[in-house]
Amino acid sequence: MDTFRKYITPGTEADAKQPDWGISILNVGHYIHPAGKKYPDAVHPDAYFFDYSKGRVLSEYQLVYIASGTGTFEAEFIGKVDVQPGTIFFLYPGIWHRFKPDEKNGWSEYWVGFGGSYANHLMKQDCFSAEHPLIYMGFNAEFINIFIQLIDTIKFDGMGSNQLAGCLTIQLLGLVYASALLKLQSSSRKAQIINNIKYSIHENLNSDISPEKLAEKHNVSYAWFRKSFKEITGQSPGQYQLNLKIQKAAKMLLETDLGISDIAYQNGFESEYYFSRLFKSKMSLSPSRYRKEFLNRQVNNSI
Known part of the structure; x- marks a missing residue:
């Protein structure tokens, strides 16, 4: 023209x-x-x-x-x-x-x-x-x-x-x-799918379901799922899943008498060593140190 x-x-x-x-x-x-x-x-x-x-x-x-x-x-x-x-x-x-x-x-x-x-x-x-x-x-x-x-x-x-x-x-x-x-509707639909997948991650936290399986379960491609998940949450699906596991493990360290190897196993980690290394990288303390400092604070607060 x-x-x-x-x-x-x-x-x-x-x-x-x-x-x-x-x-x-x-x-x-x-x-x-x-x-x-x-x-x-x-x-x-x-x-x-x-x-x-x-x-x-x-x-x-x-x-x-x-x-x-x-x-x-x-x-x-x-x-x-x-x-x-x-x-x-x-x-x-x-x-x-x-x-x-x-x-x-x-x-x-x-x-x-x-x-x-x-x-x-x-x-x-x-x-x-x-x-x-x-x-x-x-x-x-x-x-x-x-x-x-x-x-x-x-x-x-x-x-x-x-x-x-x-x-x-x-x-x-x-x-x-x-x-x-x-x-806007597309964005809303995207957020709805990602929220459903986040719920699935919470529900299957112990089973260590893979991101690829999650995408398949919700009828979306893994590439779309990974990109959209990070866009909405700011984290990759794997990091989101790992952070949830570390948070759950931290709670178990403080609220149960389970050994560290048992906590690692119940949260789907392949070994106590692998769990301890990831826990320290996220929480700045090893699992045993994290539990010990919490117990020490409890003792000091009760005096």
Whole structure:
């Protein structure tokens, strides 16, 4: 698709003839910024041009979709983040921001700037916030097609074009909203599966069930399970299982008279030596020293 950009001045005679539907389109564009060229290019109007070192503040909403290429984005509530193809970021009125493509890659961007009472209502929905302005959509043919219709509508500037453009922008926002909800549901589903697996680990702590068996039992691949488990808990499945065993063994050392070899065996460790080495690495004390210090504290407290 050819590059295109148009900036619409609210309150002009042509604009005044069209009824207010609560969402006004202020600018629309598609631009392919080549590698090695300074960003933004000089064609930006003064009100939109910005020096990257200083950033920019707008008085409108903008939806920006990076169709290809890579870059960075930074705003008032978030630090600098990498932007990959398929990323959408929102610019909010009165919120400082800056962004640019990587010099060696450039990028292709679609954008629409908008405002109005209904726009304010839409942008207050749960999935949209200035604190979390980036949403990853990936490649979406329907989304691109609507953007192309939006650009064509503004380009040919027929009767009711702003209202039609407003409807198309609402469709874009609806697709972004649906994409964000699906991502949340996916995350929720992922957390549910991992929580079920964590429960299985607790239930099978003595049997030393392998992570591979746990994944198979819950109908997920081991690669997905390992990655998702660490993402949610911050630990690998093996480390999580080991930490639980060490915690249980520590409790048994303090609450029972069982020998260390028996405690090691009951918690699925292959030998007393192996158990003692792992216990010391986690608790900074050997099992016998851990038990002795606890007993000494009890004696001292009773005096």
